[in-house]
Amino acid sequence: MTEWQPTACILCECNCGIQVLVGPDGRSFEKIRGDKLHPASAGYTCNKALQLDHYQNGRTGRLTAPLRRRPDGTFEEIDWDTAISEISERMLRIGAEHGGESIFYYGGGGQGNHLGGGYAPATMAAYGMRYRSSALAQEKTGDFWVGARMAGHPVRADVEHAEVALFVGKNPYQSHGFPRARAVLKEIARDPGRSIVVLDPVRTETAELAEFHLQLRPGTDVYLLTAMAAILLRDNLIAHDWLAEHADGVEEVLAVLRTVPIEKYCAIADVDLELVTTATRRIARAESVAALEDLGVQMNRYSTVVSYVEKLVWLLTGNLGKSGTQYAFSGLVALGHDRGHPADAGPRSPVAGARIVSGLVPCNVISEEILTDHPARYRAMVVESANPAHSLADSARMREALAALDLVVVIDIAMTETARLADYILPAPTQFEKYEATFFNFEFPRNIFQLRHPVLPAPPNVLPEPEIHARLVEASGALTEDDYAPLREALAQGREAFAMAFLGILADRRKAKLAPVLLYRTLGPTLPDGADAAALLWAAAYNCARKNPTGVERAGYGTGLAAGERLFEAILTGKHGVVITDDTVEETWNRLRDGKITLNIPELLAVVADLPEPRAEQDWPFVLAAGERRAFTANTIMRDPSWRKRDGGGALRISTADARRLGLSAGDLVRVTTRRGSTEVPVEPTDRMRSGHLALPNGLGLTVFDADGTVLTSGAAPNELTEYDSRDEWVGTPWHKYVPARLDTVPA
Ligand SMILES: Nc1nc2c(c(=O)[nH]1)N[C@H]1C(S)=C(S)[C@@H](COP(=O)(O)OP(=O)(O)OC[C@H]3O[C@@H](n4cnc5c(=O)[nH]c(N)nc54)[C@H](O)[C@@H]3O)O[C@H]1N2
Numbered sequence: 001m002t003e004w005q006p007t008a009c010i011l012c013e014c015n016c017g018i019q020v021l022v023g024p025d026g027r028s029f030e031k032i033r034g035d036k037l038h039p040a041s042a043g044y045t046c047n048k049a050l051q052l053d054h055y056q057n058g059r060t061g062r063l064t065a066p067l068r069r070r071p072d073g074t075f076e077e078i079d080w081d082t083a084i085s086e087i088s089e090r091m092l093r094i095g096a097e098h099g100g101e102s103i104f105y106y107g108g109g110g111q112g113n114h115l116g117g118g119y120a121p122a123t124m125a126a127y128g129m130r131y132r133s134s135a136l137a138q139e140k141t142g143d144f145w146v147g148a149r150m151a152g153h154p155v156r157a158d159v160e161h162a163e164v165a166l167f168v169g170k171n172p173y174q175s176h177g178f179p180r181a182r183a184v185l186k187e188i189a190r191d192p193g194r195s196i197v198v199l200d201p202v203r204t205e206t207a208e209l210a211e212f213h214l215q216l217r218p219g220t221d222v223y224l225l226t227a228m229a230a231i232l233l234r235d236n237l238i239a240h241d242w243l244a245e246h247a248d249g250v251e252e253v254l255a256v257l258r259t260v261p262i263e264k265y266c267a268i269a270d271v272d273l274e275l276v277t278t279a280t281r282r283i284a285r286a287e288s289v290a291a292l293e294d295l296g297v298q299m300n301r302y303s304t305v306v307s308y309v310e311k312l313v314w315l316l317t318g319n320l321g322k323s324g325t326q327y328a329f330s331g332l333v334a335l336g337h338d339r340g341h342p343a344d345a346g347p348r349s350p351v352a353g354a355r356i357v358s359g360l361v362p363c364n365v366i367s368e369e370i371l372t373d374h375p376a377r378y379r380a381m382v383v384e385s386a387n388p389a390h391s392l393a394d395s396a397r398m399r400e401a402l403a404a405l406d407l408v409v410v411i412d413i414a415m416t417e418t419a420r421l422a423d424y425i426l427p428a429p430t431q432f433e434k435y436e437a438t439f440f441n442f443e444f445p446r447n448i449f450q451l452r453h454p455v456l457p458a459p460p461n462v463l464p465e466p467e468i469h470a471r472l473v474e475a476s477g478a479l480t481e482d483d484y485a486p487l488r489e490a491l492a493q494g495r496e497a498f499a500m501a502f503l504g505i506l507a508d509r510r511k512a513k514l515a516p517v518l519l520y521r522t523l524g525p526t527l528p529d530g531a532d533a534a535a536l537l538w539a540a541a542y543n544c545a546r547k548n549p550t551g552v553e554r555a556g557y558g559t560g561l562a563a564g565e566r567l568f569e570a571i572l573t574g575k576h577g578v579v580i581t582d583d584t585v586e587e588t589w590n591r592l593r594d595g596k597i598t599l600n601i602p603e604l605l606a607v608v609a610d611l612p613e614p615r616a617e618q619d620w621p622f623v624l625a626a627g628e629r630r631a632f633t634a635n636t637i638m639r640d641p642s643w644r645k646r647d648g649g650g651a652l653r654i655s656t657a658d659a660r661r662l663g664l665s666a667g668d669l670v671r672v673t674t675r676r677g678s679t680e681v682p683v684e685p686t687d688r689m690r691s692g693h694l695a696l697p698n699g700l701g702l703t704v705f706d707a708d709g710t711v712l713t714s715g716a717a718p719n720e721l722t723e724y725d726s727r728d729e730w731v732g733t734p735w736h737k738y739v740p741a742r743l744d745t746v747p748a
């Protein structure tokens with residue numbers, strides 16, 4: 001293998017195309033470069049992609065065989081047949097005793113892998129499982145719910161073409177979130193006709209490029225954004241004509257904004273009224289505003305209400321459905337869709353009665369759903385490609401919850417903090433050893449999908465996730481050869497006959513849920529080069545062509561059933577990524593519910609109308625942002641600590657003024673204490689932080705074993721400090737960016 005091979009970076013949702021050169025040892029990435037042939041990233045990468053060998057070959061505690069826990073807590077290797085049959089028997093037994101819905105599914109994919117998780121619904125159906133969750137339900141569900149209520153369809157920001165880019169609790173310079181983020185930010189900053197507006201208590205790299213940095217007091221976005229919306233009204237900057245055409249509920253919203261004490265709210269946020277006013281006027285004057293909100297507000301006080309007011313700011317100024325604003329995207333697979341039930345309706349979790357958004361139980365209530373004697377409690381959990389014992393709030397409680405279950409099954413590539421607590425661990429190939437893809441397809445107007453081909457062989461005794469799901473489904477008895485035979489016969493006559501036979505099966509609702517495995521076992525083996533895992537994409541391509549025929553046609557795939565087939569072929573062979581749809585911005589209006597925006601969400605507007613003054617936290621002089629994105633963080637995907645070229649210990653950032661007051665210099669150890677826990681970390685004083693604010697990086701504090709068995713832990717695990725019940729009232733998302741904290745110096 002001496003050729004550059006195309007694949008993608010798996011460390012954030014951008015999934016930049018990369019090319020790798022495998023070294024003479026046949027396993028290490030000797031060189032990595034951006035893939036100029038990738039249609040979205042076009043050669044761009046950030047610093048992190050170049051470290052991917054640490055994911056593939058680093059000290060990760062790679063899993064190489066199925067493992068079963070012994071009574072003493074150690075693990076023993078078992079063969080796959082034993083693993084699958086024992087897991088299946090135990091799941092069937094739990095289902096018989098307590099109902100399949102007592103088996104919970106968590107995860108399904110990280111930043112780089114969604115293909116395997118696409119087969120999980122079949123396993124869920126086979127065992128009667130009903131409840132699931134993933135990391136999305138600890139960050140994005142507030143945004144999804146508000147979006148569903150207002151638009152009936154998820155939208156994304158077209159930052160690249162925007163005159164004004166508005167970032168609310170988002171640091172794209174480090175976290176990205178749209179293609180070629182650093183380059184795009186610099187382009188906007190350089191252009192005198194364009195501006196960046198940032199709401200962030202930290203002077204981030206993004207804030208440094210901004211014309212307007214509103215460096216607010218942590219946790220006060222709801223006041224500042226409400227003041228901005230009110231300024232729009234006060235200064236007659238509302239896009240009345242546009243709203244008359246495109247929105248309902250305008251009057252109710254304006255009535256509330258009329259009563260907002262603008263000056264007082266700016267004072268609460270501690271941002272100069274003049275600055276807020278000029279920034280707001282800049283937004284109103286722009287031809288186009290693209291707005292991105294992220295964890296700084298989605299994991300903070302009033303999170304769901306903030307998601308609402310943030311949208312009001314760009315909707316009241318008419319920034320939807322035109323270039324450089326927001327657009328309703330259509331990916332290959334629907335992501336983030338929710339029915340948008342009002343607060344008193346819609347599905348709820350069985351024990352805590354928490355609102356389920358986009359089919360996901362709030363992460364923060366999972367432990368409550370387990371640690372109880374309620375008869376409907378979860379009894380078992382299947383965890384796939386996620387590390388909830390580390391990534392969810394209140395790790396100690398999460399560990400307790402996992403220990404209380406009758407069965408925990410983990411599918412991963414590495415011995416993670418969660419895997420260590422499992423009864424069975426099922427090892428998968430890494431994302432470079434198998435076909436893989438993500439459904440983070442948000443590009444616009446030309447949307448991109450990349451089916452990555454394996455660039456390295458997998459170790460002998462691991463199985464890709466689709467195969468694991470197929471075996472679990474078969475072990476349950478839900479599918480047998482008898483189900484595959486008619487599809488295989490149809491396939492022998494060609495794909496068209498197969499499509500007809502498959503449609504026939506979809507009519508049977510029980511079988512339809514097993515469709516991923518049906519496709520995998522029938523179409524899968526006929527795909528070239530062992531691309532069985534891509535079978536699911538065949539149905540996805542047909543669906544995409546059915547739902548967005550004009551976009552697919554414009555992308556060059558023709559019309560009708562044949563378009564789906566052509567799109568699938570293109571996906572299968574286009575190793576560098578392909579354009580799947582070519583959309584127009586006007587298409588947004590066809591995708592919205594009734595072609596309109598609903599501006600008034602009564603429950604949330606009522607909160608905006610009556611915001612109480614924030615109270616100071618008596619015993620907690622600091623606000624800790626637990627989990628910041630930095631140049632060398634990547635959730636827990638990279639377990640090998642040596643991938644960090646800087647900030648290996650994950651310093652606690654603190655303002656220079658606070659550090660001076662406490663007599664702290666760079667590298668000094670401090671003890672951070674919260675209501676939930678306490679940990680020692682080195683500090684990094686910086687003038688980027690406000691006084692009273694602290695920040696710890698995310699993804700640190702992993703425990704990795706070196707070859708000789710020594711334990712390597714670097715940094716603090718943020719969720720040893722967070723509480724499960726510090727969360728949003730509407731959708732249960734955690735307030736990780738607002739953890740009241742105290743600092744004590746540690747004697748040297
Ligand atoms: N380098 C790197 N990139 C990543 C990841 C990673 O681990 N490392 N993870 C990926 C994932 S999973 C996600 S979800 C995204 C998240 O991406 P971001 O949300 O951009 O990341 P964060 O750094 O967690 O938070 C964003 C900003 O919120 C600010 N903030 C803190 N408190 C407040 C507040 O009260 N108000 C406001 N307005 N801002 C506040 C912080 O100072 C920070 O700059 O990043 C993705 N990209």
Ligand SMILES: Nc1nc2c(c(=O)[nH]1)N[C@H]1C(S)=C(S)[C@@H](COP(=O)(O)OP(=O)(O)OC[C@H]3O[C@@H](n4cnc5c(=O)[nH]c(N)nc54)[C@H](O)[C@@H]3O)O[C@H]1N2
Pocket residue numbers: 110111113134135136138139295384385386387388390391392393411412413414416428429430431465626627628634635636637698718719722736
């Ligand atoms: N306090 C605090 N907590 C946070 C955050 C924060 O800001 N503060 N951020 C939150 C956010 S936004 C997110 S998205 C979550 C992320 O947290 P999680 O959803 O738990 O995901 P990751 O940390 O990305 O872990 C991914 C897992 O997938 C495994 N993996 C990698 N490749 C493969 C593969 O091919 N197959 C399988 N089966 N497994 C694989 C990795 O080994 C790892 O265990 O963390 C959240 N936790």
Ligand code: SF4
Pocket residue numbers: 009010011012013014015016044045046047048049176
């Ligand atoms: S981490 Fe960097 S290189 Fe990797 S996908 Fe994200 S932006 Fe691209």
Ligand SMILES: [Mo]
Pocket residue numbers: 135139
């Ligand atoms: Mo995330």
